[in-house]
Amino acid sequence: MKNFCLKTDIYFGKDSLKKLEEIQEKKVLIICDKFMETSGMVNLLKERLNKCEVEVFSEIIPDPSVEIVALGVKKLKGFSGDIIIGFGGGSSIDGAKAIREYYQKLENNKEMLFYAIPTTSGTGSEVTEYAVITNKEEGLKYALTNKNLLPDVAILDGDLVKSVPPHITADTGLDVITHAIEAYVSTNGNDFTDALAEKSFSLVFSNLKKVYLDGSNLQLREKIHNSSCMAGMAFNCAGLGITHSLAHGLGGKLHIPHGKANGIILPYVMKFNSEIGNSYSRENFTETAKKYQRLAKLVDLNASTPIIGVNNLIKSICQLKKELSIPETLLDLGIDLVEFEKVKESIIESALKDVCTKTNPRKVTREELEKLLDEISGKQLFKTL
Known part of the structure; x- marks a missing residue:
């Protein structure tokens, strides 16, 4: 029940x-x-x-x-x-x-x-x-x-x-996108939270760049504001995932603003959660991959198959991040990788215990979190699916 x-x-x-x-x-x-x-x-x-x-x-x-x-x-x-x-x-x-x-x-x-x-x-x-x-x-x-x-x-x-500066608009907007996506694929998701997550995602994905470029547009500001609230209603019931678990640790240890941390981490976690790279037959796709595909269709991306949908959704989010001046990696953000290595283990420990990890659609091990963090840091190349 x-x-x-x-x-x-x-x-x-x-x-x-x-x-x-x-x-x-x-x-x-x-x-x-x-x-x-x-x-x-x-x-x-x-x-x-x-x-x-x-x-x-x-x-x-x-x-x-x-x-x-x-x-x-x-x-x-x-x-x-x-x-x-x-x-x-x-x-x-x-x-x-x-x-x-x-x-x-x-x-x-x-x-x-x-x-x-x-x-x-x-x-x-x-x-x-x-x-x-x-x-x-x-x-x-x-x-x-x-x-x-x-x-x-x-x-x-x-x-x-209306007066929120562009860089804060970008950080908080990526936070909304992350909330909507993680709630949508959460293990606790349901028809009600899915409806809220879908609407929230379509509103923020379609309007965030416009508001970033013209913050005085009250009509679009209201849409983003409502989108944030709807994503909150979705994840309040459905829960979130390891993007947030890692963001909590990175924010606490390296003092990265929460929305920016989510924005940096999200594409890496989407690739991991989709498990597209593990689907050798290209037929037995996970429910998570199929839900990413549905989100891609929702914003009019080419998503004729799950692998095409997942790829295009991730690429579009990466492109949006670029347009909003959100870095791809911690290295691009200016984080000292020597300092990062000093706190990496404690970030992994806190992520494993984080409440958001419980509802991530794919179970994650310590070794997988370490690999994700190495990609997020910029130590390892982020390979496409």
């Missing part, structure tokens, strides 16, 4: 921030980073919350650490808020999730509404029960998962992402 559940109420479209005006006479804590506060973006929320007592915790940093979460819990405890708002990119929303979760444990599960308002189109964190927190001592990222982490309300306002 499988289950598909949508807990989060989603408000989207022009001026969807008006939803905040329904909140009155409450104590509201906004959790964000320094830029959101100093740039005045937080004021967009405060204006809508003018009948509430509002405070701001702006200590969130990329890949929030356990220590930052502890500071947020202390702030929330002193404020004794009724509502918490995670405002910003995935790190801010993930930080808000963890802060709320640990605060509620300390306060005997005190009722507290949770609003998530993303200002980037990538993580889908506004509709997922996942949060990625960094342990600075170990230099690793950990994916927390708990249904209590799900926000109650998500607000997708395209005006909030």
Whole structure:
């Protein structure tokens, strides 16, 4: 028996921030980073919350650490808020999730509404029960998962992402593509998650380059923003795969932005998962290869056979990466391969334990992860199928 559940109420479209005006006479804590506060973006929320007592915790940093979460819990405890708002990119929303979760444990599960308002189109964190927190001592990222982490309300306002710079648009857009593809081929996928993953993939694949070149196009921004949310709904139920498992390790050890890490890794993992190279008869293709073929057809690529579809899908993603200035390898990114070798074993260890590995469509060994990392690093040539 499988289950598909949508807990989060989603408000989207022009001026969807008006939803905040329904909140009155409450104590509201906004959790964000320094830029959101100093740039005045937080004021967009405060204006809508003018009948509430509002405070701001702006200590969130990329890949929030356990220590930052502890500071947020202390702030929330002193404020004794009724509502918490995670405002910003995935790190801010993930930080808000963890802060709320640990605060509620300390306060005997005190009722507290949770609003998530993303200002980037990538993580889908506004509709997922996942949060990625960094342990600075170990230099690793950990994916927390708990249904209590799900926000109650998500607000997708395209005006909030119009000014996102091109390089962030590229990184977060590749994150959406990775979410959609990995959810689509996950071992926990089903008809409901497949529908969301397919729609998300077609929207982001068709529009990402256009938004990268012209970020002021609000209509396309909204499509990418909605696509990110749909991919989040898909992987929240279906799970992800080893692209994410490796990205968590690489991000923690080498401080690579999460979306960029996913973008670099994805083609290598797709080749591995498809197992096309192991299909000597060219007839007995895996279900994963066939699903990649369906995605290729969805975006009008030549996919008359699974091998043609898989090849063209991977090549098209590599071409899109090139157009978005996403490197092919860690070496191209400027990572010192000597430093990479020092942390490679710990990245493999963390990937083997990562929750995302459990739902990867192909079981993976330590040796296979090592080979993948050598290709991703640029030590080994990435051969076509």
